[in-house]
Amino acid sequence: MLQEFIDSLIADGLFGGLPRDVAYLIGMLAAGALVVFGFVLNVAGITTFVERRVWARIQSRVGPNRVGPQGVLQWLADGLKLLMKEEAIPFAADARLFKLAPFIVTIGFITAFVAMPFSSALIVADLNLGILYITSMTSLVVVGIMVAGWASNNKWSLIGGIRAAAQIVSYEIPAALSIFTVILITGTLSMQSIIQQQSWLPWDWFIFHNPFTFIGFFVTFVALLAEGNRTPFDLPEAESELVAGFVTEYSGARYLFFFLVEWGNLYVISAILVTLFLGGWQVPMIPVITDSAFGLNLLQALTFVGKSYFGVILIMWIRATLPRIRVDQLMTTCWKYLLPISFANFMGTALWVLIWPDGFLPAELLMTALGFGLVGYFFYRVAYHLRRSGAQITLSPLS
Amino acid sequence: MSIAGFEVEVDRGGGLETEEMTLNMGPQHPSTHGVLRFVVKADGEVMRRAIPDVGYLHRSIEKISEKVGWHGFMPYTDRVDYVAAMFCNQGWGMVTEKLADIEVPKRGEYCRVIAAELNRISSHLLSIGTMILDIGAITPFFHAFREREKINDLLEELCGARLTYNYMRIGGVAWDLPPGYEESVLAFLSQLEPMLDEFNTLVSDNTLFRGRCAKVATISAEQAISYNLVGPNLRASGVRYDVRRDEPYSVYPELEFDVPIGLGMAGEVGDSFDRYWVRFVEIKESMKILRQCFRQIPAGPVVAKVPRKLKPQEGDAQIRIESARGDMSWYAVSDGSEFPYRCKVRTGSFAAMSIIEELSPGLMLADLVTVIASLDIVAPEVDR
Numbered sequence: 001m002l003q004e005f006i007d008s009l010i011a012d013g014l015f016g017g018l019p020r021d022v023a024y025l026i027g028m029l030a031a032g033a034l035v036v037f038g039f040v041l042n043v044a045g046i047t048t049f050v051e052r053r054v055w056a057r058i059q060s061r062v063g064p065n066r067v068g069p070q071g072v073l074q075w076l077a078d079g080l081k082l083l084m085k086e087e088a089i090p091f092a093a094d095a096r097l098f099k100l101a102p103f104i105v106t107i108g109f110i111t112a113f114v115a116m117p118f119s120s121a122l123i124v125a126d127l128n129l130g131i132l133y134i135t136s137m138t139s140l141v142v143v144g145i146m147v148a149g150w151a152s153n154n155k156w157s158l159i160g161g162i163r164a165a166a167q168i169v170s171y172e173i174p175a176a177l178s179i180f181t182v183i184l185i186t187g188t189l190s191m192q193s194i195i196q197q198q199s200w201l202p203w204d205w206f207i208f209h210n211p212f213t214f215i216g217f218f219v220t221f222v223a224l225l226a227e228g229n230r231t232p233f234d235l236p237e238a239e240s241e242l243v244a245g246f247v248t249e250y251s252g253a254r255y256l257f258f259f260l261v262e263w264g265n266l267y268v269i270s271a272i273l274v275t276l277f278l279g280g281w282q283v284p285m286i287p288v289i290t291d292s293a294f295g296l297n298l299l300q301a302l303t304f305v306g307k308s309y310f311g312v313i314l315i316m317w318i319r320a321t322l323p324r325i326r327v328d329q330l331m332t333t334c335w336k337y338l339l340p341i342s343f344a345n346f347m348g349t350a351l352w353v354l355i356w357p358d359g360f361l362p363a364e365l366l367m368t369a370l371g372f373g374l375v376g377y378f379f380y381r382v383a384y385h386l387r388r389s390g391a392q393i394t395l396s397p398l399s
Numbered sequence: 400m401s402i403a404g405f406e407v408e409v410d411r412g413g414g415l416e417t418e419e420m421t422l423n424m425g426p427q428h429p430s431t432h433g434v435l436r437f438v439v440k441a442d443g444e445v446m447r448r449a450i451p452d453v454g455y456l457h458r459s460i461e462k463i464s465e466k467v468g469w470h471g472f473m474p475y476t477d478r479v480d481y482v483a484a485m486f487c488n489q490g491w492g493m494v495t496e497k498l499a500d501i502e503v504p505k506r507g508e509y510c511r512v513i514a515a516e517l518n519r520i521s522s523h524l525l526s527i528g529t530m531i532l533d534i535g536a537i538t539p540f541f542h543a544f545r546e547r548e549k550i551n552d553l554l555e556e557l558c559g560a561r562l563t564y565n566y567m568r569i570g571g572v573a574w575d576l577p578p579g580y581e582e583s584v585l586a587f588l589s590q591l592e593p594m595l596d597e598f599n600t601l602v603s604d605n606t607l608f609r610g611r612c613a614k615v616a617t618i619s620a621e622q623a624i625s626y627n628l629v630g631p632n633l634r635a636s637g638v639r640y641d642v643r644r645d646e647p648y649s650v651y652p653e654l655e656f657d658v659p660i661g662l663g664m665a666g667e668v669g670d671s672f673d674r675y676w677v678r679f680v681e682i683k684e685s686m687k688i689l690r691q692c693f694r695q696i697p698a699g700p701v702v703a704k705v706p707r708k709l710k711p712q713e714g715d716a717q718i719r720i721e722s723a724r725g726d727m728s729w730y731a732v733s734d735g736s737e738f739p740y741r742c743k744v745r746t747g748s749f750a751a752m753s754i755i756e757e758l759s760p761g762l763m764l765a766d767l768v769t770v771i772a773s774l775d776i777v778a779p780e781v782d783r
């Protein structure tokens with residue numbers, strides 16, 4: 001898509017007499033910059049605002065509501081404030097590594113967006129390695145965190161860094177195994193092809209493909225939560241134990257980068273799950289809207305971002321509810337439970353695909369019913385507890 | 400070595416030279432509420448030893464009493480334990496009354512108990528709220544503080560202050576209950592009950608919370624007695640001892656309440672979860688006491704006639720009350736003048752602080768935070 005677009009620009013004579021490769025390079029860089037500045041930075045910023053408001057609702061507070069209408073510009077104010085702050089580098093720190101670490105983390109996070117699909121056309125590069133590329137790039141974050149922990153020359157930071165390394169490396173395995181269950185079905189790693197093999201109907205989503213992918217979805221969710229250092233797995237920056245973990249010594253813009261990654265990662269986690277299990281950008285064909293390529297892509301992008309934000313808010317909800325687990329419990333969860341489960345899922349899906357290469361519709365419908373039944377039961381329990389406690393709640397996002 | 404029930408082999412490095420890491424936890428650390436300091440010797444995540452270092456909040460409160468006189472010392476007692484200031488008020492009042500032979504009017508005693516039990520609820524709400532915050536969940540903390548805010552409002556209505564009350568006087572209390580106070584307290588209690596149930600479903604039944612607290616830093620009954628633990632910490636270890644019941648003072652003999660003890664609901668008797676649970680049940684017991692108080696409170700004066708220049712006869716006196724953090728002992732010596740000759744307070748947090756060093760070997764770093772929170776250590780009460 002992007003290539004065709006650049007070809008058309010060359011045909012229009014926009015690049016003058018430049019060689020074709022240079023024109024491609026400029027076009028790619030421009031598209032990358034557009035994604036980074038137009039989406040990535042904003043999504044991380046807006047997510048911080050949404051998180052604060054969602055938390056405030058859960059915790060019977062109001063949350064930020066002063067900067068801009070309903071406080072929607074709070075994240076800009078916070079970002080600007082941090083950019084203008086003085087950066088303190090500890091005297092005993094390894095200054096070069098200390099300065100470098102936030103960029104390693106940020107690179108690991110932003111480059112993941114290269115293969116992130118937003119619609120059938122909106123993707124910087126539909127790599128044939130797709131999902132593998134994204135998981136590898138997000139793993140780069142752990143290097144930055146370890147460098148930050150080591151270079152700060154602070155024992156709390158060091159413990160945070162080591163915890164992050166142990167945690168992320170361990171949870172890579174169940175996450176990757178569960179992702180492979182989907183790869184077994186699709187036979188491709190490309191993000192776009194994975195989505196194209198699903199449809200907008202829930203029983204065509206891979207989460208409901210068979211019982212193993214259904215469990216695999218939750219395993220992936222837990223493992224990605226742990227990789228993104230989110231509660232209940234936020235041990236690397238456990239503020240009540242390690243002060244602030246690996247970011248203890250950081251201030252100003254470099255601190256901002258760490259936070260950008262943390263909140264941006266929420267979106268990455270959700271987007272991976274939506275792509276693999278929840279049908280990605282697939283939308284039904286609605287005559288008037290989807291006739292034009294623009295309308296189709298807009299609807300697809302809205303669907304994808306909407307689904308992803310559903311996951312983001314779910315993660316926020318979890319963070320607001322659950323306490324943190326301990327290091328030994330963290331490792332037990334991974335090696336004793338998630339790993340065997342994900343291996344079983346992998347084998348089960350392999351058998352399933354061997355028996356029914358094109359999927360088995362009754363099972364898919366059954367899993368869909370089960371999934372929606374679980375969601376319904378969840379809301380029933382929420383309503384039950386609300387009635388029982390007699391709490392007065394306001395569901396309006398405003399006020 | 401055992402970590403929370405697991406037997407763990409500690410690898411000494413396999414020929415590699417390893418050494419213990421000394422961590423300085425505090426005085427500025429997010430989970431050492433106030434200014435506590437621990438010097439932690441750690442082998443990775445496992446603690447070898449955590450040595451408490453006290454003295455960062457020493458304000459010479461006992462010495463101040465010798466300069467400000469019997470009446471004038473009352474506002475200073477608020478600062479002994481600012482989370483549960485009513486008990487310190489009451490302690491100082493009672494020890495002076497014992498020295499000077501002052502009889503507190505019945506209504507005054509009931510006002511004291513009402514104020515103190517409200518304060519006990521607020522102190523326990525703070526304790527369990529910050530405990531769950533230290534374990535990593537944020538929302539229950541806000542829920543606990545929302546209810547505590549309402550108690551602060553009630554106490555503000557009673558005495559005009561929200562934290563350091565200075566409500567009690569030698570010989571009674573400063574003001575009678577404001578009009579309509581009974582209704583507002585009972586309304587608060589009836590809405591607190593479903594909120595506690597909600598808190599219970601959110602926190603006490605939470606698997607992750609139980610996993611973090613169960614079998615962590617178990618204190619046996621013998622250990623608790625030998626370290627002189629008091630109050631909820633002692634009761635969590637299975638010792639049914641409460642000053643209000645066993646050495647009754649004020650109007651407690653006229654009131655009915657249970658003394659909850661640790662039952663080992665999550666693991667062992669005396670673990671961190673039991674200490675949490677005893678406080679949780681005590682909130683309900685305090686609510687029971689408050690309801691009875693409002694039924695039984697007689698009419699009459701709230702404060703006895705006490706000379707402005709109070710000169711108790713020579714001698715000394717010692718009293719004990721059940722503060723939110725347990726058996727709080729006040730001792731005062733009078734030389735027959737307007738100023739106390741000596742005053743001494745014995746508080747629960749100091750004893751709780753001393754047991755941490757024995758509990759620490761083999762715990763994880765994260766458990767130290769749980770232990771501090773579950774023992775309900777309030778920094779100013781340690782040093783005074």
